[in-house]
Amino acid sequence: MTQTETGTPPAESADEPAAAQPKGIGVVGWLRWTWRTLTSMRTALILLFLLAVGAIPGSILPQNVVSVDEVNTYVREHPDLAPWLDRFSLFDVFSSPWYAAIYLLLFVSLAGCVLPRAVAHARALRARPVRTPRHLGRMPYAARFSTDADPDTVLEQARKVLRGYRVERYGDSLSSETGYLREAGNVLFHLALLGLLLALAAGAFFGYRGNVLMVEGTGFANTLPSYDAIYPGHWTDTDDLQPFTLELDDFEATFIEEGGLRGQASSYVADMVYRESPDAGEGRHRLEVNHPLTVDGVQVYLLGHGYAPEFVVRDADGDVVFDQAVPFLYRETATFTSDGVIKVPDTGGEQLGFVGVFLPTAAETDTGELVSTFPGAENPRVTLEGYQGDLGLIEPQSVYRLSTEGMEELGSSPVMEVGDTWELPDGAGSVTFSGVSEYVSLQTNRDGSRPFALGAAATAVGGLLITLFVRPRRVWVRATEDAAGRTTVEVAGLGKTEVAGDNAEFHELTTRLADRLRDGSAGTMPPNTPSDPVDERSDR
Amino acid sequence: MTYAGVSNEAMASASDTLIIGMILAYAAALFLFAIEAAYGRRTKLRAGRLMPVAAGAGTDSDQADDGIEVQVRTREGEARASQSVLGRIALGVTTLGFVMSVAQVVTRGLAAQRWPWGNMFEFVVALCLVAVAGLLFASFRYQARFLGAFVLVPVLLLLGIGVRWLYVDPGPLIPALHSYWVPIHITALIIAGGSFMVSGVAGITYLVSDRTEARRARGEEVTGVAGRLPSPELLDRLSHRFILFAFPLWTFGIIAGAIWADEAWGRFWGWDPKEVWSFISWVIYAAYLHARATGGWRGRKATWINVIGFATVMFNFFAVNYVFSGLHSYA
Ligand code: HEM
Secondary structure: OOOOOOOOOOOOOOOHHHHOOOOOOHHHHHHHHHHHHHOOHHHHHHHHHHHHHHHHHHHHOOOOOOOHHHHHHHHHHOOOHHHHHHHOOOOOHHHOHHHHHHHHHHHHHHHHHHHHHHHHHHHHHHOOOOOOOOOHHHOOEEEEEEEOOOHHHHHHHHHHHOOOOEEEEEOOEEEEEEOOHHHHHHHHHHHHHHHHHHHHHHHHHHOEEEEEEEEOOOEEEOOHHHOOEEEEOOOOOOOOOOOOEEEEEEEEEEEOOOOOOOOOEEEEEEEEEEEOOOOOOEEEEEEEOOEOEEEOOEEEEEEEEEEEEEEEEEOOOOOEEEEEEOOOEEOOOOOOOEEEEEEEOOOOOOEEEEEEEEEOEEEEOOOOOEEEOOOOOOEOEEEEEEEEEOOOOOOOOOOOOOOOOOEEEEEEOOOEOOOOEEEOHHHOOEEEEEEEEEEEEEEEEEOOOHHHHHHHHHHHHHHHHHHHHOOOEEEEEEEEEOOOOOEEEEEEEEEOOOOOOHHHHHHHHHHHHHHHHHHOOOOOOOOOOOOOHHHHHHHO | OOOOOHHHHHHHHHHHHHHHHHHHHHHHHHHHHHHHHHHOEEEEOOOOOOOOOOOOOOEEEEEOOOOOEEEEEOOOOOOEEEEOHHHHHHHHHHHHHHHHHHHHHHHHHHHHOOOOOOOHHHHHHHHHHHHHHHHHHHHHHHOOHHHHHHHHHHHHHHHHHHHHHHOOOOOOOOHHHOOOHHHHHHHHHHHHHHHHHHHHHHHHHHHHHHHHHHHHHOOOOOOHHHHOOOOHHHHHHHHHHHHHHHHHHHHHHHHHHHHHHHHHHOOOOOOOHHHHHHHHHHHHHHHHHHHHOOOOOOOHHHHHHHHHHHHHHHHHHOHHHHHOOOOOOOO
């Protein structure tokens, strides 16, 4: 369609007239016109541009797929603008109706363009090279020379020179063609893109992604309620998730201790124990950042980590009412200064709540402020602020936030190290900082279409390489006897792509043929043909 | 863990010395190339790859020694470029700079004991390495050393920015970069990026040269560098050639990145700003290839798409690291 049969560059592609308006041809005509316009290269070009331009807001504005928190922050900071942006799905660009419209149109257009091509190409694959044109001199490359060899010998030798070409003899001439694969590669490439889109869609509709936080020594069963957050696809059956279980045996983060990069993480390792199903055997996996665990077709990834200081809370009578490791969220990774909340609802009396700050490696600054200077837990300290009253747990609330409306302050704890106990004022009980655990945040991901997506992408690359580097071209050789009894040999070549180098190659074929004929010894010629006769010739 | 062995320090300082050396070499080469571009003689190039056979006329007959009479119908005019002996020297100096550049990357890798592309500084240096490799390749293979006067400009700019603002001491990588997909993914994108750079520069030069041609056609006199630029067809083919090489590699690099993201982050595509922009570049270069195959879009319009593509690649390398926050933060 964009290729040329005439030797002029493929400027006059067949889709051009498609843009011309139909006149008075009724509904069918309009439909046909719409379809032709939609499947034209120019439309594809415009849609490709829209695809690129439409992606830009997706990189400038925070996106829900990337980080819901960032979107919320942005919404809070731009209360006037944000609702408008949201109205145009600008926080969900890549799942927005308008973006979907662009790529669906593009892919309809692609299918409409490529499928007919594929059919046409399947036919062309078996076709013989076309009849030799009468006037070879009109081809983009044409050469002519005389030889003493008779026409049949010339054509016989030409066949040998045209290795890799599909050759057909028509009377006094050979017609040959090569590079059929290019078209196949192009079709393959475009179909693979369609396949990729389908695989992505399937993954989005049937898979799920979830986040889990696990403290050392605790377990997780892959069921809906066990997740901190889960993002199922439209058609995912969330009541029937893969029944595996996980346990975090141990987690270790190491950090660079010395030099300018002190504090930068150098490795994270989580020792996991897993079972494919409750009664399956136990497996072990060293989970690291680039080494996910695959269990029952679900990928489990190590996303992050943090500290979970352990606390023991006793009530006024000295009975233990709380004994747990509590995950704290870090403020930044350089120091891992972390914040957390302890909620103790069952004290027998009034409920207790604490807001805590955890410093993994505590040190005093010059001004006497206590800060963390290193992300590793070398000198852990905790400070707490206590509250007593009603935690307000009837309302759903975040485990990382204490709602202090119904509570009264109990004051602040001293700086505690592991083993220290803070006696609460008014005999309300006590809190002991009993140890430090670590936690990991994991992501589970079930996407059965991943191998298909990869397969489609790899096929696309293969098809692309073929499209870009296979050059279809035709060569004709005609041998006729002239009045003087010598044979006039005409060689003509037509490159069907605009990729350069065709003429140079045609000329090389001509020189090779001429050399063979001059040599006279069919097929026994020493391989001393210059590699680039074109350069040689014009070097004179 | 400590990374500062004695030999590593020697390597690190060798690497830092080499980078100064190569900047000086490229600057000298640029100076010479610029003189060639401005004062060289406009010479007809030999026919060859990318050059029309029997370049010179719409229908040209050429009776050669071997008795073969050739007739070529091409739309191209003759391929000409400004040439002088200084260009040859410049090419030599560029080659010297390139050798230093390779040595610099190697010593840097030895100093850090890892693949030497893990942060912005190293990216920029590697990108320039590829661009100069592309320049040398084009010079030796396609007689395109006239590109030197143009390609070395962004190369020097980037190296200057790299040394002045992006420099960091060699060191280990964050855990997310501990993967064999790093060398694969980043290497592919750097090689593709450097080639896009050569192509983009050739494209910009094409736009100027094409205007020169148009002005000549209107009978105007064009003087100075603009008047001595190589023929537009040649520049167009060069820039196309580099995209043909870079586009599949860019595609592969994106896929390798997706595989790595799948291992590291639990999703193979997450619309992180870096991913978005590499997608944008990819779509734009796909549009470029389509444009060349579409009537009315070849030539200037297609080249503008190429230039936009180049801009998005640069934007991705720089702005995305600094302006947006994302998982791909090496800044
Ligand atoms: C309506 C949609 C599309 C149509 C009608 C279409 C059509 C074509 C055609 C006819 C060619 C052959 C050009 C030639 O022979 O030189 C081609 C090549 C190509 N297409 Fe598409 N295509 C479409 C969509 C896409 C999409 C979505 C992409 C990827 C983003 C894509 C990427 C390519 C590439 C890279 C080439 C190779 C260009 C070359 O041969 O130089 N196409 N396309």
